[in-house]
Amino acid sequence: xxxxxxxxxxxxxxxxxxxxxxxxxxxxxxxxxxxxxxxxxxxxxxxxxxxxxxxxxxxxxxxxxxxxxxxxxxxxxxxxxxxxxxxxxxxxxxxxxxxxxxxxxxxxxxxxxxxxxxxxxxxxxxxxxxxxxxxxxxxxxxxxxxxxxxxxxxxxxxxxxxxxxxxxxxxxxxxxxxxxxxxxxxxxxxxxxxxxxxxxxxxxxxxxxxxxxxxxxxxxxxxxxxxxxxxxxxxxxxxxxxxxxxxxxxxxxxxxxxxxxxxxxxxxxxxxxxxxxxxxxxxx
Numbered sequence: 001x002x003x004x005x006x007x008x009x010x011x012x013x014x015x016x017x018x019x020x021x022x023x024x025x026x027x028x029x030x031x032x033x034x035x036x037x038x039x040x041x042x043x044x045x046x047x048x049x050x051x052x053x054x055x056x057x058x059x060x061x062x063x064x065x066x067x068x069x070x071x072x073x074x075x076x077x078x079x080x081x082x083x084x085x086x087x088x089x090x091x092x093x094x095x096x097x098x099x100x101x102x103x104x105x106x107x108x109x110x111x112x113x114x115x116x117x118x119x120x121x122x123x124x125x126x127x128x129x130x131x132x133x134x135x136x137x138x139x140x141x142x143x144x145x146x147x148x149x150x151x152x153x154x155x156x157x158x159x160x161x162x163x164x165x166x167x168x169x170x171x172x173x174x175x176x177x178x179x180x181x182x183x184x185x186x187x188x189x190x191x192x193x194x195x196x197x198x199x200x201x202x203x204x205x206x207x208x209x210x211x212x213x214x215x216x217x218x219x220x221x222x223x224x225x226x227x228x229x230x231x232x233x234x235x236x237x238x239x240x241x242x243x244x245x246x247x248x249x250x251x252x253x254x255x256x257x258x259x260x261x262x263x264x265x266x267x268x269x270x271x272x273x274x275x276x277x278x279x280x281x282x283x284x
Contacts, residue, residue, distance in 0.1 A: 036113040043084025043115070046077045075177075075184060082122040083115035089126040090118075090133055110137045113144055120151035123178050123215070132157065158199065158215065165214050167193050167201050172230045172263070173217045175205075183216060189259050190220065192234045206237050206258025226263035233257065233265070236273065243280040250276045 020028065046066075049055060055065035063074035070077070094109050112118045112133070121129045136145035136153045167173065170193060177187035186205065191212075195202035200213045222230065237254050240246060246254075253272050257265070265273065 036111060037087070039080060039113070039115045040084045040087040043080035043082070043087075047081045047084065050077070050081070079119060079122075080115050083112075083118050086118040086122055086129055087112060089129050093126065093130040110142065110144055114147075116147040117145065117150060119147055119178075120154050123176070124154075165196055165198060165201070167196055167214065167217065167219065169193055169196060170227055170231060172220045172222045172227050173201070173203065174220055175203075175212065176216050176218055178216060183210075183212065186210075188261070190230065192231055204234055204238065206234070206254055207241060220263070222263050230263055236277065240276060240280055245280050246276075250279070 049065070050062050053062075055062055055069075059065040059068065062077070066072060066074050066077045090111060094111070118129075118133070121132050124132065132150065132153050133145075135157075136150045137143070139145060139153065140149055173191050173193060175183055175186045175189045175191060177183045189205055191203035191205045191210070193201045194204045194209065197211070200211050201217060202209060202211045203217075237257060240250070240254060253276060257269065257273065
């Protein structure tokens with residue numbers, strides 16, 4: 001009896017739907033597109049704020065500005081900026097393929113509505129972004145796919161294409177964070193390859209070992225002698241990290257050394273490292 005009453009209520013609700021006029025339909029579509037594009041508009045605005053340094057009258061860094069003004073990290077802002085680029089690429093290719101000049105007036109195209117949905121494809125080329133997005137939409141049954149669905153499509157394509165892992169043990173690589181939260185704070189850091197797997201590498205960084213997919217790595221193309229120097233530096237840093245006498249200031253120096261963008265230490269950096277080594281040896 002209860003089920004029959006519920007079905008009756010639903011039927012009444014459906015029967016009471018109001019028809020929209022043509023103008024109202026246009027207004028609804030326009031407003032829906034504004035909601036969908038909110039993350040895109042935010043990303044484009046943040047890009048200008050960052051690139052033009054429009055925060056400089058109140059804050060020293062873009063990171064401080066984002067935290068105080070918007071309540072989120074610089075990483076979140078960077079995600080929105082990257083997502084805005086993806087949205088722009090998708091709409092551009094959509095327009096080229098369909099002959100539509102403005103997708104905001106067309107309700108047939110499935111486009112992302114949040115930054116998280118496109119985060120897994122920010123590092124891909126525009127055409128690859130389009131292909132992955134279309135595959136994800138199809139997998140989602142013609143609806144907007146979640147970030148997880150998009151990420152799964154990317155992973156399957158990587159495995160299917162059998163991209164060879166060309167990294168070698170002892171090679172120096174740079175970390176690319178992209179959509180991996182486990183690598184947060186390590187973007188741009190250098191690392192030494194200690195093991196090579198099918199689709200990942202085990203890396204020795206300044207603060208420990210990590211296993212990272214190859215699409216999160218970039219070879220620094222150092223010479224053999226430069227790799228040897230960085231391997232030696234890595235061994236020195238890790239030895240100090242194992243010390244029980246490492247103070248916060250010394251740890252900050254090691255963090256700095258772990259983010260070097262060159263295969264050598266300056267004279268001052270070498271003096272600082274030797275001083276820390278001497279202090280740790282003396283204290284022990």
